[in-house]
Amino acid sequence: MASSQSSLNQPKFTAGDLEQQTAQLDLETEEFDYSKRSQWLRAAVLGANDGLVSTASLMMGVGAVKQDIKVMILTGFAGLVAGACSMAIGEFVSVYSQLDIELAQIRREKMKRENGAVAVIAALDDEKDEKDGLPNPLQAAAASALAFSVGAMVPLLAASFIKDYKVRLWAVVAAVSLALAVFGWLGAVLGKAPTVKSAARVLIGGWLAMAVTFGLTKLIGSSGL
Template sequence: MASNDTSLNQAKFVLPNNDLEQQETSTLEIETKDFDYTKRSQWLRAAVLGANDGLVSTASLMMGVGAVKQDIKAMILTGFAGLVAGACSMAIGEFVSVYSQLDIEVAQMKRNKESNEQENNEEVEIESLPNPLQAAAASALAFSVGAMVPLLAASFIRDYKVRLGVVVAAVTFALVIFGCLGSVLGKAPVLRSVMRILVGGWLAMAITFGLTRLIGYSGL
């Protein structure tokens, strides 16, 4: 009888511990499920797209100038001007777009407050509002990072043909990296995503190079 009482007492102490462990496990699972990964994914996708835009547009500008001028200084100045102009354009566009979204969400919050629907969640909603300055800075930075790839690739190569080849090779490598990142973030097939962005970048550079060369030789 004594041994039976002892085992029962042990059971009484063991069961609460198991319940606590189950509660902690379920709490961690709930917190993991409640974590919103969509905002992180949106920012990462925006960064990848901005960097890809800077890469392709700056490389295309440099290839276009390189089609009619072999001077390295002309290519570098063109690429740098494209970087600055593109980063400013991206920042201004993103600022205006996000600020418009901010105005809409603030107006909606005021309407909700007047109708007494979401007064308790006002502080949480304010923290989740988009930040126009943050979005503009991130967009300009992403564009600049992409634009630096062809600039750095061409900066130290004097030979004209080698310079063009190195720019194309560097841009191709960067496009493959951006394609892989985009496929991971979008949960898309890697090969299809890489080929899509790669072919698009090649076409942009080839069209710019060809048309600029044609116009340059025709004397227009």
């Protein structure tokens, strides 16, 4: 009698409850996958934005004292190559350091559960198996260099086919402004932040970088230093 009463008091699960739990699990999985994807996508957007602003500012600075199109293009190309190499090397070193830390942590956790030489060998084997899911320094370096190069190509392409000095400067500013707005909007979407404020912040920051570089270079160039 008691057993039958306890069985009646037990919660009953219907097909609707099972479907709801399954849908919730799928939603959590999708959100987790989106979070992982958004991290490297957002990093790529930031890298492209860095290449855009730094190269455009460098070209505007040189353009403040040199009106020759070849000088501006060569300066922008040098900035693209130097910046891409710097980003790649910096990202490679950073990710490799993170990889060493995570591998050491995996080894310590494995050895805590067991003792002896057999545990050491097992920990090294597990480390090899889990290494596939850890960050890849070469991939991170290549992605950073590529993202920087994509952003740096915008001012280069905008200035490459315009011989008139003033028109060329305004073309660079216009192309960079449009790209900054797009990158700011995309970064906000990936980070689930307000799009208008983020785009405006990135756009104003890029304008300030170009204006400061142009103004200071113009000032130093006009003083004869």
